[in-house]
Amino acid sequence: RSVTVMDIDFTNTSMSAFLNDSLYPCLAAEQKCFIVTANPEIVIATRQHPDFKKTVQSADYVLPDGIGIINATKMLGKPLEERICGVDVMHYVLEHAAQNGYSVFFIGAEENSNKKAVENAKEKYPGLLVAGRMHGYADLNDEAFIKTVVEARPDVVLVALGMMRQENWIKDYIDRFDKGVFMGVGGSFDVLSG
Ligand code: UDP
Numbered sequence: 284r285s286v287t288v289m290d291i292d293f294t295n296t297s298m299s300a301f302l303n304d305s306l307y308p309c310l311a312a313e314q315k316c317f318i319v320t321a322n323p324e325i326v327i328a329t330r331q332h333p334d335f336k337k338t339v340q341s342a343d344y345v346l347p348d349g350i351g352i353i354n355a356t357k358m359l360g361k362p363l364e365e366r367i368c369g370v371d372v373m374h375y376v377l378e379h380a381a382q383n384g385y386s387v388f389f390i391g392a393e394e395n396s397n398k399k400a401v402e403n404a405k406e407k408y409p410g411l412l413v414a415g416r417m418h419g420y421a422d423l424n425d426e427a428f429i430k431t432v433v434e435a436r437p438d439v440v441l442v443a444l445g446m447m448r449q450e451n452w453i454k455d456y457i458d459r460f461d462k463g464v465f466m467g468v469g470g471s472f473d474v475l476s477g
Contacts (some may be wrong), residue, residue, distance in 0.1 A: 286361045288352060289326050290336065294344045297365045301373055305344065306464065310385055310438055313462040317342045317453055320369030320466070322349035325446050338454040346372065364457035372381050373441060373468050375472045379407035380439055388451075389433055391419035391443030392472035400443075429456055439464045445470040 284293040294301070310317045319329070319342040326406075329336035339345060346367040356363045358453055380387050387399050397418040405411050414437035417428065423444075432440070440463050442449040449467030457465055 286356045286359070286363050288355050288359070289330060289369055290376065291321065291329060291339055291345055293321070293328055293347050293352065293356070293363055295363050296367075297347075297368050298371065298375075299345070301346070301367060301372075302379070304334035305360055306372075306376065307379060310379070310464060313438075315457065315460060315462055316344065316464050317457055318366065318372065318464065318466040319450055320348035320372060320468075321345050321352065322341070323355075325352035326352070328420040328447055334445065338450045341454055342450075369398035369466070370471050370474065372466065373471055375467070376439055377404055377408045377411065377439075377462065379412040384410075384412060385438035386435070387439040387441060388414040388435060389416040389441050389443075389472065390432070391417075391441075391449065391468075392470075392476070393420065394418040395472050396476040397404065397443075400472035401437045403475050414438075423452055424455075430461060432456075433459050436461075437463055439466075441468050441471075443470065444467045445469060 284295045284297050319339050328340050347363050350366055353363055353366050389397060397416055401416050402412055413470045414435040442452055453465045
């Protein structure tokens with residue numbers, strides 16, 4: 284169930300079906316999954332950067348974030364069911380994690396923003412287990428850092444480094460993990476920290 288826009292296969296689903304039939308079961312089964320929430324900017328970037336295109340094509344789910352994608356599929360005569368925003372998915376993931384004892388690792392944004400985003404998340408989602416956090420201006424390819432994240436065995440890894448950088452980081456390191464939902468969340472920590 285997908286609709287292809289410029290070589291990118293978008294998952295054709297609704298938010299509730301995605302959460303209940305894909306994401307939550309993946310967490311419960313301790314499986315691995317890579318989610319890309321793609322707006323038109325991301326699709327355009329895949330045309331300019333072949334490596335990034337491969338990264339996006341390696342995702343388990345590419346969700347249509349932005350009305351531009353929905354409109355494009357309407358014009359193709361194969362409309363996607365629903366717009367699925369990254370920030371909304373992040374909210375549901377955090378809520379579900381807090382309610383079910385899944386741990387979350389927060390990577391990205393400025394140190395202050397990262398710290399505050401984690402504090403606010405703990406307040407907004409009582410019981411949330413934080414596996415760890417790291418701001419986005421450290422060397423995120425440092426082996427000691429990667430080991431720290433891997434050994435924390437997070438159920439969810441949120442990566443807020445801006446598009447491309449965040450998806451490429453996930454692509455580079457997801458194989459090191461034996462479980463986890465991995466998702467790039469753009470500037471969301473700056474919002475969550477506000
Ligand atoms: N960022 C980061 N490290 C970098 C570059 C950016 O942590 O080397 C963070 C930045 O602080 C901001 C987010 O990534 O929180 C980028 O947000 P933006 O809204 O630009 O994301 P996009 O719209 O590109 O997905």
